[in-house]
Amino acid sequence: MPHEIPRIGLIEDDPIMGESLQERLSLEGFDVTWWKAGEAALSDRRVKLAELGLMICDIRLPDIGGEEVFRRAAESPGAPPFLFVTAHADIDQAVRLMRAGAGDFVTKPFAMDEFLSRIASAMRPATGTSEAPHLGVSPQMRRIEETLRRLADQRLAVLLSGETGVGKEVAARFLHAVSSRAAHPFVAVNCAAIPADLLESEIFGHERGAFTGAASRHLGYAERAKDGTLFLDEIGELPLALQAKLLRLLEEGIFTRVGGETSLPLKARIVAASNADLASAVERGAFREDLFFRLNALWVELPPLRERIEDIPWLMETLFPADQAMSRGIRGIGSLAEEAALAHPWPGNVRELRNRLQRAAALADGEWIMPRDLFPELGMPAPEDMFPTLAEVRDAAERRQIERALEVTEGQISETSRILGISRTTLWEKMRRLGIPGRD
Incomplete structure (x- = not known):
């Protein structure tokens, strides 16, 4: 698969500078989207901030300032780094923005070579789309795959959420495989499949004589995972008492075998998964709020x-x-x-x-x-139903593609026709013939 063209957002109200930068960056191989105001960039449904490798933004804009654009964009998941363009009088503000997490700033006037060098330094790393997909080929799963790569060597726990069957364990195994822990064990525990009275012993282990039938020391999953990954599936099914011990495990990195007195270090990284709405479970009192917030620090949701x-x-x-x-x-x-x-x-x-x-x-x-x-x-279809005409197959494919494009553009006919490579008139005619309602 070819490399994806790096995407850059440009917010510049000066029409001459904006057009000049857009043309030059396009010649350099970037896909540039240009807005002349901050609100226009933040409200443009056609471009997702997470898809941009960099946002180039003037600090002084006609509607809202570049600082406000940055702070509002930072609230979105996957917000890109910012490269601010500023006059000398605004350098203090630019420095403050750097401390707040922006990427870099350049002062006017600037040499183009220097500007291109700053772009290269501030640009978010490439998503690696030239690699074979592991989780899916859709834009959503490509972004999730890249997110998991960025989280791979973090120490914090990761929470994977999504409906039953979306592939949460597959995502957890991918996260493990691309991390520095790949050579160590991946231990999966289905918290819903183990009886509640045995779950603590299975996760943390137990000492000999800890309870009736404990004839010898038993190493739990937390120990058996060693320096690898401990995957806790259906974590919403954990009993409240065990949730408290898991919270201690996450916060202090230590645990004790059932019936034991010695604290043992957790060497593995914890990845949890749930198909339940944990926020609702917190409201019902079925899940600890402090544990939810602890897990929610690195949260990845897999779409159905x-x-x-x-x-x-x-x-x-x-x-x-x-x-x-x-x-x-x-x-x-x-x-x-x-x-x-x-x-x-x-x-x-x-x-x-x-x-x-x-x-x-x-x-x-x-x-x-x-x-x-x-x-x-x-049921068994009639022979004529098994073989629709070519016209029916073509119409079904066109209807599906048009509806997808309309969903992406939120019903904007002009943008939909551009994506599909046809004129507005042709698009309207196809929508009328296929019975697709207009949303423009």
Whole structure:
């Protein structure tokens, strides 16, 4: 996959300087979006701040100052570093912004070579899109993959949230694999699958004679993880008493085996996951607020599969049990099955997709996986329904692509037509013919 073009945001109210900088940076290979006011940049739904490698911002703007732009942008997840352009009179303000976390500043007038050097230094590191995807090909999963790479060697615990089946353990294993702990154990614990009265002993271990049946010392998961990663899945199922001990483990980095007196150091890094809304659990008194805030410091939410349908074809190819299928004479997944998968809401997310593919590979009776193999609950379609006309297939694909683009642009017809590479008139005609309501 080719390298992604670095994206830069430019906020400059001077039309001559703004146009000059946009043209020069474009020639340097950057994808530049230019705004003439701060509010316009902050409210532009077409550009997500997390997708920018750098924001170049004049400190003095006609509506709100560059400092206000920076402080409001910093509230957004994944906000880019800022390179401020300022006059000599504003240097004190620029220095204050550097202390607040901005990237750099340059004073007017400046030499272009120096300016380009400052951009290179302040630019957020490349996302590594030239690498093969591990979690998905959609923009959402690419950003999550990059976020996990940045968090890989942090000491703090990470909280992964998302619906059942979205791939939280897969994300946790990826986080472990790209960290310096990769050569050490990855120990996964499903907190919902272990009886509550055994959970403490399983996580922290126990000494001989700690309770009836404890015939010997038992090392818990926290010890067995050594210098690796301890993954606590479904952490919302932990009993309140055990939550208190986990909080101590996170804050002090020590624990004690059940029945023991010696404090032991935690060497592993903790990654937790939950499909429950922990904030609501805190309000109900089912989850400790202090533990929630401790875990919430590094929080990554994985979106459901229905919100990233670009991943479906990639996942079907990745998860398809090819060896099993080949042994039965199955050549692969048919295009009609892929179309059916793209239209399915996937309430069970990636886990449901994997299970359906495995069942289809085991039971399909043709050379290609068909919709009925993936979705047998829909019944056997009539022969004419199994083979829609090419016009119907084309219309379904166009409708899906137009609806995706409209969602990205929030219904802006001009921007949607630009993304799709067609005129506004053609887009309106296709929307009318396909029954897609206009939102402009």
